[in-house]
Amino acid sequence: QLDELEFDNVQIDQHGPIAVLTVNRPRALNALNADTLSEIAQAVNMIIEDAEVGALIITGGGEKAFVAGADISEFGDLEGVYDGRELALAGQDVMHQISSLPIPVIAAINGYALGGGLELALACDVRVASAGARLGLPETGLGLIPGFGGTQRLPRLIGTGRALDLILTARQVKADEALAMGLVNYVADNALTKAREVAEAMLKNAPIAVSLVKEAVRRGMDTTLEGGLEIEADLFGMTVATKDFREGVDAFLNKRPAEFQGE
Numbered sequence: 177q178l179d180e181l182e183f184d185n186v187q188i189d190q191h192g193p194i195a196v197l198t199v200n201r202p203r204a205l206n207a208l209n210a211d212t213l214s215e216i217a218q219a220v221n222m223i224i225e226d227a228e229v230g231a232l233i234i235t236g237g238g239e240k241a242f243v244a245g246a247d248i249s250e251f252g253d254l255e256g257v258y259d260g261r262e263l264a265l266a267g268q269d270v271m272h273q274i275s276s277l278p279i280p281v282i283a284a285i286n287g288y289a290l291g292g293g294l295e296l297a298l299a300c301d302v303r304v305a306s307a308g309a310r311l312g313l314p315e316t317g318l319g320l321i322p323g324f325g326g327t328q329r330l331p332r333l334i335g336t337g338r339a340l341d342l343i344l345t346a347r348q349v350k351a352d353e354a355l356a357m358g359l360v361n362y363v364a365d366n367a368l369t370k371a372r373e374v375a376e377a378m379l380k381n382a383p384i385a386v387s388l389v390k391e392a393v394r395r396g397m398d399t400t401l402e403g404g405l406e407i408e409a410d411l412f413g414m415t416v417a418t419k420d421f422r423e424g425v426d427a428f429l430n431k432r433p434a435e436f437q438g439e
């Protein structure tokens with residue numbers, strides 16, 4: 177059982193097909209120290225193994241923060257280029273693990289999402305922010321650059337000009353501005369409640385199709401339009417071979433809700 181797993185800084189709650197991973201270290205605004213990053217990686221591995229889980233929500237514990245970044249108090253241990261590179265690669269691995277999950281992953285941004293915290297949200301498929309959330313990549317103000325994917329995922333999501341503005345000014349944006357620039361998909365009074373609604377809407381659709389859409393978009397972002405269209409055609413072909421496709425068409429023609437089995 178996922179919710180019986182014991183971690184120090186990560187909590188998993190499962191309600192039917194929705195798992196909620198809470199980064200729970202509120203005394204440090206959920207900052208990602210090495211232990212927390214490792215616990216997130218372990219938790220995500222367990223979630224992948226669990227066939228019951230059809231969607232994952234990632235959120236932050238406490239009132240103030242989603243995740244306020246990598247843990248700055250551990251930066252003193254970093255001594256040189258090699259250490260820095262290793263830390264960035266370790267964080268990038270976890271973000272990659274999240275972004276390549278075959279199920280929808282929604283960030284419920286309930287407060288500060290800064291630095292590595294915003295990078296965690298960027299590794300998710302969809303972002304829901306609470307009205308009071310603050311988002312930003314403050315790294316240049318610390319003499320760093322974003323290292324958990326921010327320089328790559330942010331421009332892919334909102335475009336180069338907007339991404340460079342945010343990274344070079346290191347400014348925090350409020351939820352409304354984040355919505356206007358496409359950095360978040362929804363703003364709601366309660367990010368977690370809205371994230372559940374979004375997850376439920378996604379769970380109504382055919383799981384194999386959902387997973388293949390994610391694969392098509394993800395792989396397509398790394399290639400040319402022509403290459404991406406080939407990937408789309410291949411994966412489209414795979415959906416046509418599923419029982420769920422037959423079910424979806426039959427349900428439409430018979431004016432009834434579809435019941436997908438993930439086959």
Ligand code: CO8
Nearest residue numbers: 203204205207244245246247248249290291292314323324
């Ligand atoms: N790391 C460690 N501790 C933190 C962090 C953090 N990122 N953020 C907050 N905390 C701690 C504070 O130190 C404080 O602890 P204490 O009570 O023991 O003094 C506690 O959380 C509460 O924070 P504040 O008192 O500062 O709360 P405020 O409401 O006054 O301010 C802010 C909230 C604005 C969010 C403020 O805490 C802040 O600016 N935090 C730092 C945000 C930041 O700069 N994050 C980016 C870090 S860099 C990063 O993420 C790089 C990722 C890629 C790494 C690649 C490696 C090479």
